[in-house]
Amino acid sequence: xxxxxxxxxxxxxxxxxxxxxxxxxxxxxxxxxxxxxxxxxxxxxxxxxxxxxxxxxxxxxxxxxxxxxxxxxxxxxxxxxxxxxxxxxxxxxxxxxxxxxxxxxxxxxxxxxxxxxxxxxxxxxxxxxxxxxxxxxxxxxxxxxxxxxxxxxxxxxxxxxxxxxxxxxxxxxxxxxxxxxxxxxxxxxxxxxxxxxxxxxxx
Numbered sequence: 001x002x003x004x005x006x007x008x009x010x011x012x013x014x015x016x017x018x019x020x021x022x023x024x025x026x027x028x029x030x031x032x033x034x035x036x037x038x039x040x041x042x043x044x045x046x047x048x049x050x051x052x053x054x055x056x057x058x059x060x061x062x063x064x065x066x067x068x069x070x071x072x073x074x075x076x077x078x079x080x081x082x083x084x085x086x087x088x089x090x091x092x093x094x095x096x097x098x099x100x101x102x103x104x105x106x107x108x109x110x111x112x113x114x115x116x117x118x119x120x121x122x123x124x125x126x127x128x129x130x131x132x133x134x135x136x137x138x139x140x141x142x143x144x145x146x147x148x149x150x151x152x153x154x155x156x157x158x159x160x161x162x163x164x165x166x167x168x169x170x171x172x173x174x175x176x177x178x179x180x181x182x183x184x185x186x187x188x189x190x191x192x193x194x195x196x197x198x199x200x201x202x203x
Contacts, residue, residue: 004194005093006186007115008100009163010179011108012123013153015134017169018102021123024176025100032183034097036089039065042080055085073103073110078148082107098183105156112162119186121179122163126170128153 012018025033039055041062050056057065062081066074074083084101092099101111101118111118125131135141135149160166165182169175186192 004192005095005097005099006183006192007089007093007111007118008098008179008183009108009111009118009120010100010102010123011105011121011156011163012169013131013156014149015131015153016123016125017134017172017175018123020172021167021169021175021179022100022102024172025179028173028176029180032098034092034099036084036092036099036101038101038103039071039074039083039085040080041082042078072101072115073107075104075106075110077104077106078152084111098187105159109159109162117192119165119182120163121165121167121182122160123167123169123175124157124160126168128157 010018010022022035026035037051037053037055039057039062041057041059044050044054044056048054059081062074062083065071066083070086071083072086072089074081076082082103084103084107089099089101101107103111108120112120125134131153132150135146135153141149167175167178
């Protein structure tokens with residue numbers, strides 16, 4: 001009667017707080033949740049670690065992996081490639097683990113095409129003005145980068161209707177708790193549980 005693990009796709013514009021929510025989910029509910037580690041061609045940021053935050057690969061290696069079918073999905077975002085490694089995710093789901101993919105809308109829609117039984121959650125800040133403040137507040141972006149991210153955010157929010165749930169991130173702990181409640185409810189769907197009701201009634 002053990003249910004399979006869930007694949008959870010969490011998307012949202014840059015500055016929505018997706019990464020912070022995922023870290024809170026792992027901190028509070030680590031026994032039930034695994035975070036898929038993406039492969040990327042971008043350079044590591046300060047504090048990022050290979051095999052923890054991302055698997056950092058050059059473009060040639062990334063292309064080879066894509067040609068070999070080693071990704072569930074991959075996409076080019078802000079000039080760099082990102083991909084979800086297939087083997088890691090499938091192994092965890094078979095173990096009954098819930099696996100989170102923190103990916104952009106482009107990648108999320110690719111996952112939906114090949115893995116429609118996944119749970120799709122879209123994260124937004126309370127207002128677009130708040131989103132702008134968060135991006136500008138990083139202090140690591142050029143004016144051009146900020147404009148590009150805001151333009152992309154505007155377009156990405158237009159795809160929120162393709163997701164199952166939307167979470168307004170005005171409080172990290174509350175947002176993480178809401179997502180965990182969604183996962184708990186989804187795990188109880190009869191279609192996800194290995195329960196033969198006819199055999200159950202027979203004792």
